[in-house]
Amino acid sequence: MAIVRVALPIPLPQVFDYVAADASPADVGRCVKVPFGRGERTGLIVALGDEAEVEQQRLKAVHHIQRAVPALPADWLELVGFVARYYHAPLGEVVALALPPGLRRADGVSDDEDPVLEIAPAGHAALAAARRASRSLALLQALAGGGGPWRRSVIRALEAGEAVGDLLRRGWLAVAAQAGDRHATGVLPTLTTEQAVAVEAVLGGGQGFNAWLLHGVTGSGKTEVYLRLAAHMLTQGRQVLMLVPEIALTPQLEQRVAGRFAAANVVSLHSALADGARSRGFVQALSGRADIVLGTRLAVFAPLPRLGLILVDEEHDASYKQQEGVRYSARDLAVWRARQRAVPVVLGSATPALETWHHARNGRYALQTLAQRAVAATLPSVRCIDTRRIKLDEGLSPALQAAIAQRLERGEQSLVFLNRRGYAPVLSCPSCGWVSRCPHCSANLVVHLADRRLRCHHCGCDGPIPHACPSCGNQDIQPFGRGTQRIEARLTELFPQARVLRVDRDAARTRSQWEKLLETIAAGEADILVGTQMMAKGHDFPKLTLVGVIGADASLHAADFRAPERLFQQLMQVGGRAGRGTLPGEVLIQTEYPMHPLYQHLARHDFDAFARMALQERRAAGFPPFTHQAMLRADAPALDDAVSFLRHARRLAETLAPAAVRIFDPVPMRMTRLARRERAQLLVEADQRAPLQAFLADWVAVLYRQRTARELRWQLDVDPLEV
Ligand code: ADP
Ligand code: ZN
Ligand code: ZN
Numbered sequence: 001m002a003i004v005r006v007a008l009p010i011p012l013p014q015v016f017d018y019v020a021a022d023a024s025p026a027d028v029g030r031c032v033k034v035p036f037g038r039g040e041r042t043g044l045i046v047a048l049g050d051e052a053e054v055e056q057q058r059l060k061a062v063h064h065i066q067r068a069v070p071a072l073p074a075d076w077l078e079l080v081g082f083v084a085r086y087y088h089a090p091l092g093e094v095v096a097l098a099l100p101p102g103l104r105r106a107d108g109v110s111d112d113e114d115p116v117l118e119i120a121p122a123g124h125a126a127l128a129a130a131r132r133a134s135r136s137l138a139l140l141q142a143l144a145g146g147g148g149p150w151r152r153s154v155i156r157a158l159e160a161g162e163a164v165g166d167l168l169r170r171g172w173l174a175v176a177a178q179a180g181d182r183h184a185t186g187v188l189p190t191l192t193t194e195q196a197v198a199v200e201a202v203l204g205g206g207q208g209f210n211a212w213l214l215h216g217v218t219g220s221g222k223t224e225v226y227l228r229l230a231a232h233m234l235t236q237g238r239q240v241l242m243l244v245p246e247i248a249l250t251p252q253l254e255q256r257v258a259g260r261f262a263a264a265n266v267v268s269l270h271s272a273l274a275d276g277a278r279s280r281g282f283v284q285a286l287s288g289r290a291d292i293v294l295g296t297r298l299a300v301f302a303p304l305p306r307l308g309l310i311l312v313d314e315e316h317d318a319s320y321k322q323q324e325g326v327r328y329s330a331r332d333l334a335v336w337r338a339r340q341r342a343v344p345v346v347l348g349s350a351t352p353a354l355e356t357w358h359h360a361r362n363g364r365y366a367l368q369t370l371a372q373r374a375v376a377a378t379l380p381s382v383r384c385i386d387t388r389r390i391k392l393d394e395g396l397s398p399a400l401q402a403a404i405a406q407r408l409e410r411g412e413q414s415l416v417f418l419n420r421r422g423y424a425p426v427l428s429c430p431s432c433g434w435v436s437r438c439p440h441c442s443a444n445l446v447v448h449l450a451d452r453r454l455r456c457h458h459c460g461c462d463g464p465i466p467h468a469c470p471s472c473g474n475q476d477i478q479p480f481g482r483g484t485q486r487i488e489a490r491l492t493e494l495f496p497q498a499r500v501l502r503v504d505r506d507a508a509r510t511r512s513q514w515e516k517l518l519e520t521i522a523a524g525e526a527d528i529l530v531g532t533q534m535m536a537k538g539h540d541f542p543k544l545t546l547v548g549v550i551g552a553d554a555s556l557h558a559a560d561f562r563a564p565e566r567l568f569q570q571l572m573q574v575g576g577r578a579g580r581g582t583l584p585g586e587v588l589i590q591t592e593y594p595m596h597p598l599y600q601h602l603a604r605h606d607f608d609a610f611a612r613m614a615l616q617e618r619r620a621a622g623f624p625p626f627t628h629q630a631m632l633r634a635d636a637p638a639l640d641d642a643v644s645f646l647r648h649a650r651r652l653a654e655t656l657a658p659a660a661v662r663i664f665d666p667v668p669m670r671m672t673r674l675a676r677r678e679r680a681q682l683l684v685e686a687d688q689r690a691p692l693q694a695f696l697a698d699w700v701a702v703l704y705r706q707r708t709a710r711e712l713r714w715q716l717d718v719d720p721l722e723v
Contacts, residue, residue: 003049004062006034007080008041009096009104013704017049020062029071031104033063042104044095046077069103070286076303079337086693087718088700089326097326098301102279116176116263117164118149123172136163140172149176150262157255176263186260189374191228195221198368199228202344205366209339213315213360214348216370217379217605218576219540222348224374226311227260229346230292234264238308238343239285240292241299243330245317246270248537249296250515257294269295269302272511297322297330300337307341310334314537315347315356316569318721327717331356350576350607351569354618355625357611373580380547380578380585382603384594394490395482397590400548401494407546408498408527412583414546415529416487417536417574421504422446423486424479427454429469431476442673447479448506449489459675482551488530501526503535536573542581547574549589556596559670560722561623564598568610571602624719628692629685631720632703634712639668639678641709646682649703649714653684656698660691683723 002023005015018034020027025048033042040063080098084091096104119127119140127144130137139160143150155164155173167173191199194216202212216222230240244253249270258266267281267290284290285302293302297320312320312334320331331347338345347356347365360367373379385399393401400416407414426444427436436445438456445454447465455462468475479486488502501507501520508514514534520526521541529535529544555567571589579585589599601610619626632649634642646666653663664683672678686692700716708714 001051003051003059004032004045005047005049006032006043006062007046007090007092007095008034008036008043009090009092010036010041011090011093013090013701015046015091016043017059018062019059020065023048023062023065026071027065027067029073029077031066031069031099033066035060035063043092044072044099044104046081046091046095066103069283072286072303073305075340076301078340079301079333082336083326083328083333085697087326087328088696088716094326097298097322100275100278100282102275103282115152116149116265117152117155117168117173118176119143120171120174122170123167126170126172135160136166136170136172139163140167143173148262151258151265154255154258154262157259186262188228189224191224192221192370192372192374194370194372195225195228195374198225198370199232201366201368202229202346203232205344208342208344210344211335211338211359211365212344212346212368213352213356213365214346214368214370215352215360215607216348216350217373218350218573219373219375219379219580220350220370221374222313222350222370223256225370226313226346226348227257229309229311230257231261233308234261234291236308237306239288239290239304239306240309240311241302241304241307241334241337242292242294242311242313243299243320243334244294244296244313245537246296246319247514247534248314248317249294250511250518252518254294257292261292264291265289266292266294269293269299271296271298297328300328300330300333307337308343310338310343310345312345312347314349316349316351316353317537318566321719321721323721327715327720329719332719351572352607352611354565354611354614358615358625375581378579378584379605380575380587382575382587382589382605384599384603385588385590386592386594387590388592392590393494395487395550395590396490396494396548400550400588400590403546403548403586403588404491404495404528408495410545411543412546413521413524413527413529413541413544414548415531415535415544415574415577416491416548416550417531418482418484418487418549418551419532419570420481420483420551421485421506421532422455422457422483423449423489424483425481426479427465427477428480429472429474429477431474432469432472434469434471434477435480440673440676442671446483448485449479450485450506458671484530484532487550491528491530495528498527499525500528500530503529503531505532505534508534533570533574535577536570539577540580541577543583544577545579545583545585547578547585547587549574549587552589553591553593556593556598561618561621562721562723565614568598568602568607568614572605572607575602627685627687628689629683629720629723630692630696631717631723632682632684632714633669633679633717634681634714635674635677635679636709636712637677639672639680641712642678642680643668645706645708645712645714646680648706649699650682652702652706653695653699656702657684657695658691660688661686661695 004020004023007015030045080094084094233240267284269281285293288305315331321329359365385397404414424447427447438445441458443458448455452465469477484504492500555563575587634645636642643666662685666682669679
């Protein structure tokens with residue numbers, strides 16, 4: 001009789017002991033089904049128990065140990081253990097988050113992967129005998145033209161690729177006897193000098209842990225650097241983990257990576273995958289069959305026995321931080337994993353997070369810079385349009401309109417960037433002052449004229465647009481302010497001959513809608529784009545030569561100390577969409593503060609100067625990266641309950657905290673009410689990480705033992721992004 005310790009997805013900071021007749025040390029790292037309460041739960045065996053510690057008769061027996069899948073290795077258990085300790089989350093919840101749901105349920109995992117194919121003897125015979133042209137034959141001929149073997153998904157993406165199934169049925173293609181070599185295929189571009197230097201530096205850094213910041217302006221060819229580094233690792237027989245932000249992981253990028261390494265096993269991991277596919281990818285990573293794991297933040301949990309390199313693209317992107325449940329930062333965990341596994345990690349960005357930049361300045365990370373664009377001769381010119389003394393037409397200045405008209409004449413594309421979707425942010429009554437408030441949140445209902453709804457962007461609450469003021473009956477109620485739909489409508493009036501396309505989360509609700517929009521733009525089937533931050537990320541549109549920014553000033557004065565950093569990143573990214581091809585690009589920013597240093601640095605493409613200024617401000621104000629923070633948040637139907645829990649937590653903290661830890665007063669959150677719950681928060685911070693972490697461990701242990709008001713929930717957020 002062995003005792004197994006099982007991490008279960010239950011909000012309690014402990015593991016649970018069970019007996020298992022035949023368990024051995026080889027079962028550590030395996031999923032199990034166990035009885036729990038009156039039902040059954042699945043969890044992970046994290047250790048074998050000490051038989052002396054508990055009376056065995058009192059323990060229940062496990063129902064089933066999943067042995068069809070290799071056990072998760074020790075380094076993976078260390079990783080989830082670290083996450084549980086660092087973010088002060090129950091181990092079982094970390095495991096539940098890190099494992100694909102299918103695997104966690106300890107179901108079987110099918111192994112229907114994307115096979116590597118080669119031309120079979122029957123295929124060669126068919127080629128030799130070719131009489132009648134057909135789509136299948138055309139595809140076979142294209143394949144016979146060179147290279148191979150190829151992954152099925154790569155063939156499918158070729159012209160006439162849908163015939164791949166037919167080729168398999170005819171026996172013209174067969175699963176390759178052995179995986180093809182992992183060398184990059186196709187004609188590779190000659191690296192620019194800067195790219196070559198960066199690649200040499202990372203590879204020359206030798207084996208072992210090294211953290212690099214690859215600071216490359218937009219269009220400098222960071223992706224090419226990643227691919228070269230990956231190519232090197234693959235030929236060494238190592239695996240590569242490549243993380244990208246949520247929105248950047250598109251089939252185009254998957255194709256670009258898979259196409260470069262046609263015979264390598266490229267696995268995508270993201271939360272939009274169906275259960276089966278996610279489990280399959282995870283198991284391929286775990287068994288060492290995946291060569292490249294390409295994924296969003298959760299891919300940082302992929303087990304990789306042959307790991308040789310970690311790449312984090314757009315490392316500053318906020319989507320790397322999970323904003324609910326276990327609030328981990330995949331970027332930070334990537335660095336931790338690289339150190340743990342003694343491999344290099346490359347963090348790439350045109351606008352690094354100030355935390356990362358600070359590390360590169362003080363030597364913790366090594367810096368490589370790509371200051372030149374790879375193809376386009378120059379960066380776009382950036383200019384402010386002073387809007388203080390001019391009359392705007394629905395938010396659009398005459399100068400911006402003229403610039404758009406010019407692009408239309410030249411057959412080029414323009415993008416009007418406004419980070420606010422909907423028609424107008426609020427509906428109001430000029431006669432009694434009524435405004436469309438969300439009944440469940442401290443927020444306004446946004447006017448969506450396209451489908452005639454009032455909608456809350458926070459809780460999803462949704463209703464028809466009233467015909468008259470609900471408070472005084474006035475029929476003349478007005479949408480106030482501007483969103484993308486309103487700009488789209490006005491541009492359509494101003495430029496009736498142009499094809500205006502809106503790109504925001506309403507227009508791209510699903511991944512496939514988003515794909516379709518990108519294709520439409522790339523194919524040149526749109527002249528004027530109106531987009532939110534969705535348009536800011538890594539896409540290349542050679543005909544896009546103008547970016548007009550409107551409504552950015554609001555972020556200059558936002559209360560959040562990270563707002564300027566985010567604004568600068570966003571504007572630099574979105575401006576970087578202009579002039580990516582051979583045509584020069586122009587960025588026009590409408591502002592009432594044309595002399596603001598943020599815009600001035602932006603106009604000079606001077607990230608360094610912006611970062612220096614922002615870091616000085618942070619140092620003076622005592623903000624990260626010069627302090628380390630954690631936020632305890634509580635929410636309840638009544639604000640009093642949330643605040644009094646935090647007051648109580650504060651008193652407990654005072655008895656536990658060393659002098660190095662500063663404890664602030666509980667305050668209601670800026671957006672206090674969300675989806676009928678009132679929210680408050682309590683900030684704790686310290687100049688050093690160690691005393692803060694030690695204190696948090698003690699504090700959280702005590703907090704778990706407190707009785708709380710009914711319906712009160714609390715969570716701890718370590719290194720919070722929103723303060
Ligand atoms: P970034 O990620 O730095 O914004 P990308 O990697 O997307 O830049 O590269 C921008 C464009 O330049 C892409 O179209 C890419 O194919 C091209 N490119 C990158 N490196 C080279 C090179 N060495 N020679 C020619 N074209 C390149
Ligand atoms: Zn009214
Ligand atoms: Zn709401």
